[in-house]
Amino acid sequence: MNGSLIGMGGPARAAILALGLFSAPAMAQTPPAAPAADAPAPPAAAATAPSPAVIRIGFLRSYEKTTALSVLDEPPEDIGLAGANLAIADNNTTGKFTGQNFTLETVTSKPGEDVMPAAEKMIADGIHYIVTDLSAEDTLKVADRLAPSGALVFNAGALDDSLREENCRANMLHTAPTRSMLADGLVQYLMWKQWRNWVLITGSHDKDKLFADALKNSARKFGGKILEEKIFEDTGGARNTDSGQAQVQRQIPVFMQGLPEHDAVLVADESEVFGTYIPWRTWVPRPVAGSAGLRPNSWHPSSEQWGGEQIQNRFEKSAGRRMQSKDMQVWTAIRVLGEAASRTNSVEPAKIDAFIKGPDFTLAAFKGQRLTFRDWNWQLRQPILLADDTSVVSASPQEGFLHQNSELDTLGIDRPETKCSF
Structure with a gap:
């Protein structure tokens, strides 16, 4: 096998081989005999490749231009949405090899507006995955409304610990960190x-x-x-x-x-x-x-460690600005789906859902270590970046803060303290 395939993931390698981008070494052989004059012509090649299987993702967000104490802190109009768009592009880059195509359907409401009509339409349209950047109250309402359909909600905006504790839901996962x-x-x-x-x-x-x-x-x-x-x-x-x-x-x-x-x-x-x-x-x-x-913060516009310069450059080219925490949280939620679809080589929700919630799921997210979900409340483990206005000062967990399972579990509510009961 060609050396450039070494280390390539199974689905991508299989797709490349299937496309004939690499071939086995040539072997000596005699030229094929010319076909008989009355032999039937070979069937015409397919005009187009099979259409990729589509994974549709809904994004419910709340936004209204607000005034901050500093104009530099006013959230841009595409906050979070710019992260979603980049994640869709990243998923589709891999999807070219795995025969998968990701689409995004976004509904933006103002704070206080009823988000349920948009959520119900997404359910009626057969969307199984909905990423949210909403208040804690609206996030919980969406999760409860989706529960009978089996759809998953990825909370990328609300920081409230209650969503992971007394108000946790089995169909609600969290890429936003908690206040704790x-x-x-x-x-x-x-x-x-x-x-x-x-x-x-x-x-x-x-x-x-x-x-x-x-x-x-x-x-x-x-x-x-x-x-x-x-x-x-x-x-x-x-x-x-x-x-x-x-x-x-x-x-x-x-x-x-x-x-x-x-x-x-x-x-x-x-x-x-x-x-x-x-x-x-x-x-x-x-x-x-x-x-x-x-x-x-979960992220910072100046972060360039652990390969962060790569995503910052791509994000800046796409959005015209640097990546903020909300952008990273939404990007992470959609990349969770892309990673699971690629690893399972499937678009079937049951397989993707089981893999995300299983012990083998990990995600690389430019934070120095692979991220995983806590199976007691579906909170994504992640380092916390400590920064001032211009630069990252440090990242936690800090040296010396140990844990029997994962040092990331020194951040937030650990398994023995959780109030979550699915």
């Missing part, structure tokens, strides 16, 4: 740095409180201390213009005055009300982490 995974990744790094004593500044919205709770749990888990927590109330003003830099420069230090001696400031501000104001404006000079300063 993000908090554990950050706290591991602070403990590794021996910065053990923190103050916590929490926003007044529900999402802020969920992230604050995750940070508190991580502190207990790894031995850190939150010495004091302060609540930053959202008064509802126009965040970009009302106060002005001069007032912010005066008000934030006063807000931070009188706190106990600490090593770092933790910020829980998923609602984008105040977090960007904290770095460089604290009463005493301290590093800031959480929703501002050093942030935990």
Whole structure:
């Protein structure tokens, strides 16, 4: 066999051989005899190759242009969708060899709109796989509606631990990390740095409180201390213009005055009300982490390690910008399906589903190690990147944080602690 086939996956190698792209070494032989004059003509070659089998993927997303404290943090209109488009292209590159073709059907709604009509239409159209970038509530509704059909939902947007715990579903898998995974990744790094004593500044919205709770749990888990927590109330003003830099420069230090001696400031501000104001404006000079300063992410636009430069270049060529966390989470969900279809050499949902949920499934995703699903709540194990605005500072799990099965299981809720019961 030609040496260039060595190491090629079985389905791709079989497809290449079937296409005749490689041939066995020539053997000496006598020329074939000319056909008899009355011999029938050979049948004409097929005009076209067999059509590839199609795997249809639905994508339900919620988007509305929002104002962030920094215009640099405003999510682009194609956030997540650009990752989906690249993943479809990547799947179809392999699909050329395996006889598989992946298509994407996207429905975008505004926050608060009813997503169920779109989900039900996808089910009626026979779509078995739906990727979601929705609120936790809408994600759960879609999973419950799809359950009778046997279809799978891939949650690529909602961070809520509840979707993996008390509200887990057997037909709902998660490529988005949880808040507990993000908090554990950050706290591991602070403990590794021996910065053990923190103050916590929490926003007044529900999402802020969920992230604050995750940070508190991580502190207990790894031995850190939150010495004091302060609540930053959202008064509802126009965040970009009302106060002005001069007032912010005066008000934030006063807000931070009188706190106990600490090593770092933790910020829980998923609602984008105040977090960007904290770095460089604290009463005493301290590093800031959480929703501002050093942030935990599933991905970062500057990440180029572990082959990341390759996907960044392809993504930038496709989307005209760098890849963000939401893009990577959606890309990963669709690549899970592409990998499973390729490895099983099948488009049958039963075979693909069983492989994804089986012990042999792994996915390479430019994070330094292959990713797998936790079989107790279908959360994707993954490293957490810790980054500031311009670069990746570190990646967790950190050195020295050990686990009997996988060090990635030091991030988030482990099997003995899970509340999930399918």
